[in-house]
Amino acid sequence: MSSIKDPCIGVCKFCEDVCIGCGRTQREIKAWKKLDKDEKRAVLAQADLRLLTLDATGRRKKK
Template sequence: MTKEIESPCVSVCQLKGDLCIGCGRTMEEIRHWKAMKRPEKRKTVKRAEERLKKLLRD
């Protein structure tokens, strides 16, 4: 059995535009998280991490 990919949510649900500044996901990604397949979740987590890094630099 494959390990479930946990949501990057850190319970700091605050939006800046369409982006959550807590987890780095877009509203669309948050809405579709449960329906995403494992590869899509991995890509989403990676993109969210990159967005958060960029937010911290700005």
């Protein structure tokens, strides 16, 4: 099985502790490499919701 790719797109600008590029919090970004596959999926799901809240959709690359 392949690992889940880091969602960073190099924007790295924060609005209320949430990156407007990937939707993750600073804590989630720092912990990314230590998370297991299920935890990463959960973070990505939350990140997508945050991007919707910030009206920043379309910044993350779609598969």
